[in-house]
Amino acid sequence: MMDQTPAGLLAPAPSAWHRFLDSDFVYSFRQSPTAIVAAAVLLLFVLVALLAPWIAPQNPFDPAALELINSRIPPAWLEGGQARFPLGTDGQGRDLLSVLMFGLRISLLVSFCATLFALAVGVTLGLISGSAGGRIDNLIMRLADMQLSFPTILVALLIDGLSRALLPRSVHEQLALWVVVFAIGISTWVQYARTVRGATLVEKTKDYVHAARLIGMGPLRILFKHVLPNVLGPVLVIATLSLGLGILTEATLSFLGLGVPPTSPSLGTLIRIGNEVLFSGEWWVTVMPGACLVVLVLAINLLGDWLRDVFNPKLK
Amino acid sequence: MTSQALLRVQHLRVEIPTRRGVLLALDDVSFTIAPGEILGFVGESGAGKSLTGMAILGLLDPPGRVASGEIWLGERRIDTLSQREMRLIRGKQIGAVFQDPLMSLNPLLQIGDQLIESIRTHLPLTHEQAAARALALMRSVGIPAPEARFTAYPHQFSGGMRQRIVIALALCAQPELIVADEPTTALDVSIQAQVLHLLKSQCREQGTAMLLVTHDMGVIAETADRVAVMYAGRIVEIGPVADVIKAPVHPYTRGLMGAIPSLAPVTGPLAQIDGAMPRLNARPDGCAFHPRCPAATAQCRAQSPGLETRHGRQVACWVHQASQEAA
Amino acid sequence: MTDIALQVSDLQRHFPMGQSLLRAALGRTAQSVRAVDGVGFNIQRGQTFSLVGESGCGKSTLARLVAGLDTPTGGQVRFSDAGKTSHRIQMIFQDPYASLNPRYRVGTAIAEPIRFQKLLPEAAVLPRVHELLRQVGLAAADAAKFPHEFSGGQRQRVSIARALAGNPTFLVCDEPTSALDVSVQAQILNLLRQLQAELGLTCLFISHNLAVINYVSHDVGVMYLGRLVEVAPTRVLFEAPKHPYTQMLLAALPRLDTRGREQPPIMGEIPSPLAPPSGCAFHPRCPHANARCQSELPTLQDAPDGSRIACHAVAEGRIPVSLFT
Numbered sequence: 001m002m003d004q005t006p007a008g009l010l011a012p013a014p015s016a017w018h019r020f021l022d023s024d025f026v027y028s029f030r031q032s033p034t035a036i037v038a039a040a041v042l043l044l045f046v047l048v049a050l051l052a053p054w055i056a057p058q059n060p061f062d063p064a065a066l067e068l069i070n071s072r073i074p075p076a077w078l079e080g081g082q083a084r085f086p087l088g089t090d091g092q093g094r095d096l097l098s099v100l101m102f103g104l105r106i107s108l109l110v111s112f113c114a115t116l117f118a119l120a121v122g123v124t125l126g127l128i129s130g131s132a133g134g135r136i137d138n139l140i141m142r143l144a145d146m147q148l149s150f151p152t153i154l155v156a157l158l159i160d161g162l163s164r165a166l167l168p169r170s171v172h173e174q175l176a177l178w179v180v181v182f183a184i185g186i187s188t189w190v191q192y193a194r195t196v197r198g199a200t201l202v203e204k205t206k207d208y209v210h211a212a213r214l215i216g217m218g219p220l221r222i223l224f225k226h227v228l229p230n231v232l233g234p235v236l237v238i239a240t241l242s243l244g245l246g247i248l249t250e251a252t253l254s255f256l257g258l259g260v261p262p263t264s265p266s267l268g269t270l271i272r273i274g275n276e277v278l279f280s281g282e283w284w285v286t287v288m289p290g291a292c293l294v295v296l297v298l299a300i301n302l303l304g305d306w307l308r309d310v311f312n313p314k315l316k
Numbered sequence: 317m318t319s320q321a322l323l324r325v326q327h328l329r330v331e332i333p334t335r336r337g338v339l340l341a342l343d344d345v346s347f348t349i350a351p352g353e354i355l356g357f358v359g360e361s362g363a364g365k366s367l368t369g370m371a372i373l374g375l376l377d378p379p380g381r382v383a384s385g386e387i388w389l390g391e392r393r394i395d396t397l398s399q400r401e402m403r404l405i406r407g408k409q410i411g412a413v414f415q416d417p418l419m420s421l422n423p424l425l426q427i428g429d430q431l432i433e434s435i436r437t438h439l440p441l442t443h444e445q446a447a448a449r450a451l452a453l454m455r456s457v458g459i460p461a462p463e464a465r466f467t468a469y470p471h472q473f474s475g476g477m478r479q480r481i482v483i484a485l486a487l488c489a490q491p492e493l494i495v496a497d498e499p500t501t502a503l504d505v506s507i508q509a510q511v512l513h514l515l516k517s518q519c520r521e522q523g524t525a526m527l528l529v530t531h532d533m534g535v536i537a538e539t540a541d542r543v544a545v546m547y548a549g550r551i552v553e554i555g556p557v558a559d560v561i562k563a564p565v566h567p568y569t570r571g572l573m574g575a576i577p578s579l580a581p582v583t584g585p586l587a588q589i590d591g592a593m594p595r596l597n598a599r600p601d602g603c604a605f606h607p608r609c610p611a612a613t614a615q616c617r618a619q620s621p622g623l624e625t626r627h628g629r630q631v632a633c634w635v636h637q638a639s640q641e642a643a
Numbered sequence: 644m645t646d647i648a649l650q651v652s653d654l655q656r657h658f659p660m661g662q663s664l665l666r667a668a669l670g671r672t673a674q675s676v677r678a679v680d681g682v683g684f685n686i687q688r689g690q691t692f693s694l695v696g697e698s699g700c701g702k703s704t705l706a707r708l709v710a711g712l713d714t715p716t717g718g719q720v721r722f723s724d725a726g727k728t729s730h731r732i733q734m735i736f737q738d739p740y741a742s743l744n745p746r747y748r749v750g751t752a753i754a755e756p757i758r759f760q761k762l763l764p765e766a767a768v769l770p771r772v773h774e775l776l777r778q779v780g781l782a783a784a785d786a787a788k789f790p791h792e793f794s795g796g797q798r799q800r801v802s803i804a805r806a807l808a809g810n811p812t813f814l815v816c817d818e819p820t821s822a823l824d825v826s827v828q829a830q831i832l833n834l835l836r837q838l839q840a841e842l843g844l845t846c847l848f849i850s851h852n853l854a855v856i857n858y859v860s861h862d863v864g865v866m867y868l869g870r871l872v873e874v875a876p877t878r879v880l881f882e883a884p885k886h887p888y889t890q891m892l893l894a895a896l897p898r899l900d901t902r903g904r905e906q907p908p909i910m911g912e913i914p915s916p917l918a919p920p921s922g923c924a925f926h927p928r929c930p931h932a933n934a935r936c937q938s939e940l941p942t943l944q945d946a947p948d949g950s951r952i953a954c955h956a957v958a959e960g961r962i963p964v965s966l967f968t
Binding site for chain 3: 206
């Protein structure tokens with residue numbers, strides 16, 4: 001009395017890796033030149049950032065390695081440039097390429113941590129909101145609404161400014177990086193919460209959740225074991241797009257002098273520093289980090305857009 | 317017999333190109349519908365019955381496409397027409413009733429306006445004339461107090477009422493053929509009977525032919541004159557309703573009739589056909605039914621049978637043909 | 644000697660409709676939808692009791708109340724072996740595509756009740772899963788697959804296997820075959836009948852399809868707008884339906900042996916549960932309604948052939964029983 005299954009179904013199930021490679025996801029990735037290029041660029045940037053301490057030609061934080069005689073050298077392809085400083089040097093003789101690598105490292109670190117933080121807070125609150133319903137749902141959603149009425153930058157500025165005012169200077173110096181992470185994270189949790197809440201509301205009504213209740217599973221356990229894995233799909237898209245935004249927000253804060261401390265300059269800090277000497281002709285000090293920022297965020301956004309289209313069932 | 321056919325479908329083949337290859341959704345489908353006749357298409361999900369209706373209406377979802385074959389409406393071939401030309405035919409000569417009334421009704425427009433718009437698209441009437449006609453239509457499909465409900469919105473009607481309005485819309489230009497795709501599947505049993513009765517009586521009154529697609533044999537028994545049984549993209553049996561239901565010939569039809577529970581006292585398990593209809597990407601060679609057929613022979617496994625006409629009925633089955641020849 | 648496995652008495656489930664603050668301030672009581680409004684029946688051990696009705700009749704709500712997924716606002720659900728072992732009620736759901744977690748392998752889903760309730764030591768779990776898969780007509784190798792690799796009928800089999808994994812004594816089946824094709828439905832119905840006979844399960848079966856009800860049930864209850872209008876053994880209901888609504892339902896069924904009807908079937912629509920008619924809810928559509936029907940709610944009365952009917956016209960002897968052959 002068995003269902004007659006075609007031979008393929010009775011064969012052993014392919015491994016997870018093979019299933020992934022064969023999936024529609026990978027297929028549409030291969031079909032999209034934009035996604036491939038964007039992913040490659042992003043991968044390059046991430047690798048450079050990770051390996052910066054080892055592959056940077058010069059350690060820009062070591063005062064002993066700097067010589068003032070090397071300051072203000074233009075990029076290598078211009079007149080007066082030198083090969084060992086491919087992108088030129090700044091006012092202190094720091095090699096711009098090395099500085100960029102470390103700046104990239106800070107930018108990516110801050111943004112990545114902020115995104116992770118926002119994700120953790122947003123997904124948790126979204127899950128709780130969607131599954132609890134009633135007053136708790138209302139409370140969380142109204143909090144979210146209130147937060148949304150503030151522009152992201154403003155919230156980040158507020159938290160950053162508050163921390164500067166409240167914490168003693170030395171403590172603030174140490175924690176500055178994490179204050180920025182917190183500030184950016186707190187300002188972006190809402191979109192995760194809303195999306196996850198919507199998805200939770202849908203999954204909550206599905207019968208497999210009822211089946212889990214019938215065997216006596218508690219609501220919290222059902223939430224994390226059954227509902228959570230099924231609501232994470234759209235979160236990936238949001239996280240990717242959020243990463244780009246986080247980098248820009250951090251750059252803005254640093255540009256305004258409020259972000260990361262000057263001892264660990266990010267791309268935004270570099271742009272600010274370069275801005276001061278922009279009109280004295282040393283354009284490369286600000287333009288190089290600027291260009292780097294643009295390319296990075298563009299790559300992330302293009303990848304995020306592609307991801308969103310891939311996950312959008314209506315476009316199929 | 318076919319010289320007067322209203323609709324003639326010949327060797328229709330519908331393919332769906334996917335990245336894993338071309339799927340054959342309809343394979344060599346041929347049938348005719350006479351003027352005023354109700355032809356039922358019955359089969360299970362994936363058999364291709366809805367696709368047949370969509371192909372005739374010119375509403376195949378891309379990338380699905382008509383790969384070969386011909387569809388003739390009267391003297392005119394319609395499968396090669398452009399979208400613009402098909403739009404003129406849809407509504408005027410071929411009407412459609414779908415399963416979900418909200419597919420045909422715009423939730424943002426009043427019912428009366430939608431009826432008037434449909435009428436005026438196909439008939440040269442003034443606004444007042446169209447409104448009068450719309451009211452008459454609503455009355456004829458059994459909507460109580462049509463004057464009051466003329467300005468109502470679709471969501472203010474029940475499911476059965478909405479379906480009646482859709483039928484009114486489909487019939488407003490007096491088309492020659494209606495394609496009804498599972499028109500009562502989403503309705504409750506008591507409403508279903510009313511709507512089916514309405515559909516049938518309207519068609520009889522106006523002499524409209526109907527292609528009725530459904531998975532429910534009971535609906536076919538009540539409404540259709542002839543029935544075509546579909547399996548895996550092919551017609552396996554086609555003939556007068558009473559004949560096919562009382563004395564099914566094709567092994568699939570026989571299995572299907574045996575699997576339908578009845579209201580009679582239960583004498584034993586329902587006849588079941590083991591297995592399931594093959595998916596489009598896993599069609600067996602030869603006769604698509606042979607893996608599940610109790611009488612399959614070597615020929616069935618090798619070659620796909622065509623429809624053979626005998627005693628007013630067409631059956632696509634090697635075993636049946638062999639037994640007929642022996643008789 | 645009757646052994647009653649489930650006793651439902653005067654069960655009620657009312658859903659309060661949210662009301663605006665203004666209405667609350669004006670002191671108006673909130674409207675409520677009376678999805679289940681005073682339903683009572685018993686189910687004998689090892690038998691199947693079916694509830695049939697159209698949309699809005701409350702049968703799905705009732706199924707959830709019996710299974711324990713929802714709490715009644717009134718009345719009682721009493722299992723005769725409640726307290727002996729917990730969670731021996733399992734349920735089969737209507738939508739095969741929503742009843743399995745898409746991220747879990749099928750074997751994991753089936754094993755979950757066993758593991759969570761610690762019914763077997765870990766080493767015995769996988770063999771039991773394989774045994775269950777075989778019992779429902781699938782292969783042991785299917786345990787490693789994901790739900791999307793199965794057809795609708797196969798998923799229902801997996802759901803049945805999962806329900807059986809918890810060693811239930813009581814099974815609630817909520818339209819288990821409504822989403823399936825006819826030939827697959829036959830397989831699942833045969834399987835359910837066979838399993839009930841083998842395992843001695845008591846079943847509450849919900850459906851809108853009278854022919855399916857006829858095939859699986861020992862007793863049938865017909866619901867209309869939250870109340871039971873007729874309860875009878877299966878053969879009695881189908882051969883001698885007494886309540887006008889039951890008669891109408893049976894008459895409206897498309898039959899394989901009728902070649903079109905001459906007279907149009909009874910008109911009228913199911914009233915909205917938000918605004919149920921006064922008295923007997925069926926009176927606007929009933930050819931036998933009188934003044935008493937409009938004002939007074941009928942209660943279930945016993946009839947000599949074992950059926951119970953809630954109808955004034957029947958109690959007063961005003962309707963002939965239509966006989967179905």
